[in-house]
Amino acid sequence: MFSLLIADDEALEREGLELMIRHLLPDTFTFLHAENGRRAIQLTEEERPDIIFMDIKMPGIQGLEAVRQIKATNPLTKIVMITAHDYFSYAKEGLVLGVRNYLLKPARREEVMDVLQLLIAEKEEERRLRNDQLELQERLSQLLPLAENELALLLMLESVQEVELEQLAGLLNLQWNRGYAMVLSFSKHSRKEWEEFQLAKRGVYEAVKQFAKPNLACITGPMIGYQMALFIPFFPERSGYSQRVISLDWGERLRSFVEERFKLSLSVGIGSIREGWDGISRSYREAVRVCADDNDIICVRHYEDITQSSGQKIISLDDEKKLMDALLRHDKQETAERFGMLYELLEQSEPRPFATLRGEVIGLLLFLCRGIQSGEGGELVSSLNALEDSVSFRRGAQAWLDSLIDGLQEKRERSRSHVLQRALLYIGQNYKEEISMEQTAEYVNLSPHYFSKLFKQHADENFIDYVTRLRMNEAKLLIMEERLSLKEICYEVGYKDPNYFSRVFKKATGITPSEYRQQMDKQSPC
Template sequence: MYTLLIADDEALEREGLEMMIRHAMPDTFRFLHAENGRRAIQLAEEGRPDFIFMDIKMPGIQGLEAVREIMARQPGAKVVMITAHDYFAYAKEGLALGVRDYLLKPARREEVLDVLKSLIAETEEAKRARDEQLALQEKLSQLLPLAENELSLMLMLEYAQEIEADQLAGMLNLQWRKGYAMVLSFAKHTPKEWASFQVAKKEIYDAVKQSVKPGLSCIVSPVVGHQMALFIPFPRGRPGYTQRVIALEWGERLRGQVEERFGLTLSVGIGSIREGWDGLSRSYREAVRVCADEQDIVSVRHYDDIAESSGRPAIPLDEEKKLLDALLRHDKPEVTERFAQLIERLEAAEPRHYPRLRGDVIGLLLYLSRGVEAGDGPDLIEDLSACEDPASLRSSALRRLGGWIDGLRERKERSRSHVLQRALLFVSQRFMEDISMEQTAEYVNLSPYYFSKLFKLQTGENFSDYLTRLRIEEAKRLIAERSLSLKEICYEVGYKDPNYFSRVFKKSVGITPSEYRQQIE
């Protein structure tokens, strides 16, 4: 039911309009009556009517002045002006105020009903659009946390593909690509601490997210193992050193909140400011590295501070890439050798400091995991975090590297096998036509050179020999059926010249097609 306010200084006019509308549109309106402009303003404030019929000429506050006051407080009010005279100046001013329509006294029944039906249709359409918008917002509000989780895990586990990451960033309305990572690492020194963390994990996640979102506008990851990560934008124009100090202050604030509310020990690591998705992943690795530094002088540590004060070099990017390249070539001896060199370098830089070494190795393997598309980041973190000494860490890392190489080989063989099966199916369906090795290679989207090598490797014979054998086997079957002539069989199995077919058949079987038929008979 809608509320209709009728403002007119003549009671007979108000009552006549109500009676007309109530009779034509029963159970549609609740009516409010105002005898002057001041009362109309009061009733509009109190009753919040859906529609207002306002007389232009009334004693005291006149119609247009009352409309101006009502519109200032309720911009969406739908007002129809009623007047005994067709005043152009009034009409012009009313339109400027947002008046929807005009009715001339005495208003005819059809005109009044048409105006009301139009206003109702407009209101219903607006309500439907608003409901759709709210439903869309509700769906989006359910999707946004999933998009945030996915993007943060991409950055943590180093499998952020440019297009996918950009799409997720678009959904989250992220306008930045330069920032840094902050890692919160919850202590698990004793079974009791670990049990307390597991119980409070969801509550901790909600508390951290509620604390940082308003001030940092960052991406918050889910809890992975005993850690969660924040990816924080770098404000333009702010000096890097100032941002470092601000980041440390935020880390200290979060550490204090978690320890006070949940009674858990928290270490915070902060990475360098970097650009792009790969840069944010690297900042995360830096944050993980310094987060593992349990024996340092502070609980909140910035990578730049630690690197500057210790002079410990990080693993050069080109060394990481050479190790990844060896992995992708399935060269297990080279992978083992390069990894041994890198871990020896890290051990020399981290004498007697195992947690920091473990953080470096986890970061390195996360990078490699992304490169080989292993998709085992969470399991990797949990597996290596459980290692308690350098020997078990080295052994576990090498075991995982070996598993990746085996997986890559198996994946490559499956891919080759799939390509070959498609090629063989294509040939079996088309061998009676004039097909070539080049056509088949194009069908499976390989170059003729590579396809010929792969075909020989997988089948043990070259393409032309395989095609010939297929055709001759089919010719032998058709000869045995005795339903076709030798000439018809020649064309049926893909040869255009019966003499050439006969020569190929004899070379393959040892006798001519006619001799073969006689032998069968």
């Protein structure tokens, strides 16, 4: 159903036009009448009609002026001017203003019908497009929180894939890639506190999100275990020191908000400001490292304050890279040695709670998970956070490193096995044709040099010997069948020169193809 406003100073004209349209298109319109331009403007503002039939010459506000004002506030309304021949020049001006069409008085039924059908089709298409747009917006509104969650998880678990991160940032319309992380750590010091947190967990998460996002323009991560992360943009107009003070102030506000509203203890760790998604992910690891222990008198701590004032030793990027390199080379001994050295470096820093040491080591392990593109970061955090003493924690961390290396080796073997199986299948399907090692290497997307080494390692023979063995075995079977000549068999198994085939056959079996056939004939019971 559509609404149609008829604006004409003659009541007889309005009623006649309505009667005509009701007859032409029954049950299609609801009708509104305006006797002048002022009333047409008022009804349009109140009722927002889909279509207006506007007489160009009316007392008071003329039709064209009414059109100008209506189009200013209701640009989607379809307007048809009705005019006599004397005012046709005005009708052309109306078209410039956005009038969709015009009719000459007295309007003929066919013309009215044509105009209305055209406008109805346009309005239906507009409604369809609008519905599609609203549906898309609804789906996008449901997708955006998932995209934000995914982006936060990639940063938290240090699975920094620049392409994926940029896509998610683009979807979220994020115009920043410089910032810092803030980690909220809820107390689990006593069983009672942990149970209270579990009961309030969902409400706490939503409340913190609603409190933080409008004020900090931040990305909020999911609640993992007893921690929640915020990723906050850096405002260029503020200095780094000023931003540090502001971030500490906001950390204190969040702590007070949670403790006052939910009666839960909260400690806050804040990382340093860093460039790029990789840097912001590192800031998260810093925030995890300095999350205050429940018993610490300082409940909101900034990484730069702690490292510059407490004398804590910081693991250098070079040390991290050397550990990563040992891990990627699957060298368990060197990995264990380097990890042990870094663990002791952290452990021997300024005395501090075990929870802080645990956060730093977990952050280091997350960095390694990211480097090898392991998806086990969430499980790592969950399992190691459950360990409450240094001995079992260090043993568990080392076990995780060993399992990461085992996983890498298994993945490599699976990958190599898969590549070899594809290569063997390709050879089996094509060895009767011209086939080369280079063709096969290209098929499995490896360089010829690497493929050659890999093939020999797993097949215990080189490529040429393997293909030759397949061809000779096939030739023996065909010779035994006695349905093809030796020359035909030569071509059948992939050779073009019978003499060359004969030499290869003799080298492989010790006798020529004809001698082999004679032997088979002698052994035949017939």
